[in-house]
């Protein structure tokens with residue numbers, strides 16, 4: 445049966461651990477200049493309704509390095525924009541492609557596609573989740589901390605898509621996750637409820653970033669106004685005042701804390717330039733690992749788990 449990644453909850457702990465192992469192996473080979481064309485003859489479509497630098501380029505490069513072909517599909521040039529039913533789009537694209545990577549607003553659209561398509565559907569970010577981001581970030585955590593067990597991961601800022609995927613990961617993998625979010629930008633209760641119903645993981649939501657940061661092994665932040673929220677920018681700047689990841693916050697964390705950001709970053713807003721460029725920042729390694737994780741994801745969904 446095909447496997448989709450509409451949210452991390454589509455995967456088991458075993459599957460996620462397999463992705464980490466394969467991504468690490470693939471990264472090692474990449475560094476040696478070894479490329480195996482395991483996806484020769486395969487095509488992955490990429491539909492992006494929001495801008496992207498890292499996710500799109502790394503998925504395209506991943507497909508090419510695996511011997512397959514990425515096909516960027518401008519959704520505005522397709523019948524999706526003229527309201528062709530999602531089930532019809534899913535059925536037709538399933539006859540041409542071997543996987544479909546989708547970045548859009550609505551999580552429901554991605555889940556509807558997954559339900560109707562016979563090919564794997566990969567969520568490359570919705571308003572609700574960013575599962576592939578957190579998979580590649582966890583690869584970075586594993587490399588830096590030797591694993592994810594017992595690592596205190598602290599999220600500072602908006603409790604939306606990336607934070608939601610961290611909460612899902614906590615439930616599946618048993619992470620120690622603390623989120624500091626302003627009262628009006630807390631994670632959605634439906635997402636938190638899923639952790640409550642899982643035996644693994646400890647997820648705590650607080651309002652004070654200083655309280656959260658104490659002893660953090662990972663300090664993670666994201667933009668205050670996500671794609672599609674540009675008009676709320678001024679209002680959001682006020683809500684998130686005091687949630688900036690600065691040196692004071694870093695000083696409260698563990699000495700070897702890794703500062704993470706999914707990027708793009710706004711220096712002087714959610715993170716200071718000094719911290720982003722400072723010795724604890726691992727943001728460029730994080731960005732690099734998107735390529736290696738996306739290769740592992742494409743290979744697993746198109747070939748290994750079919």
Ligand code: CP
Pocket residue numbers: 495496497498499500569577706707708
């Ligand atoms: N982190 C991330 O998803 O970056 P892009 O928006 O550039 O893809």
Ligand code: NVA
Pocket residue numbers: 569604605606666667669670671706707708
């Ligand atoms: N929360 C951000 C993540 C960007 C990768 C957004 O949705 O714009």
